[in-house]
Amino acid sequence: MELKDFIRESFVQISKGIEEANDELKDTSALINPDNVYVNAENRQNYGRLSQNKEYNRVVEVIEFDVAVTASDSAEAGGKFGIRVGSIEIGANGKEEEKNKAESRIRFKVPMVFPTAK
Numbered sequence: 816m817e818l819k820d821f822i823r824e825s826f827v828q829i830s831k832g833i834e835e836a837n838d839e840l841k842d843t844s845a846l847i848n849p850d851n852v853y854v855n856a857e858n859r860q861n862y863g864r865l866s867q868n869k870e871y872n873r874v875v876e877v878i879e880f881d882v883a884v885t886a887s888d889s890a891e892a893g894g895k896f897g898i899r900v901g902s903i904e905i906g907a908n909g910k911e912e913e914k915n916k917a918e919s920r921i922r923f924k925v926p927m928v929f930p931t932a933k
Contacts, residue, residue, distance in 0.1 A: 825884070825921055833925060846928040849875065862926050873931075877924045885918050 837847050846865075852875050853866040862877040 821919070829923060829925075840930075843930045844928075845930040848925055849928055852926060865928060873928050875926050875928055878927050879924050880922065882921045883918055884921055 833848050840847065849865060851866045852863045854863040861874045863875045865873040865875060
């Protein structure tokens, strides 16, 4: 897999994960990667606060991810590269059938407003 493909696929998967999580949380007060965030530069206890007038007191935290990603080219899988997180592909004969395997780490942060108690 070329580096550009790895980077593109990583961004796509992270972005889709954020969108799907926001969709699942739409009936709560949680917000993932909210807009209108005032970043707290002097107090590092939190990332910032929402800058919308009525919700200014809502704290924005940062969720940090450090993910090991394995990219492999498998003869059993038709020779296609794929990015897998925390899984191993097993071939038809019950053995791992990988020709090329590379493990990388992706570190990223996503701001989130946790749900409030009702």
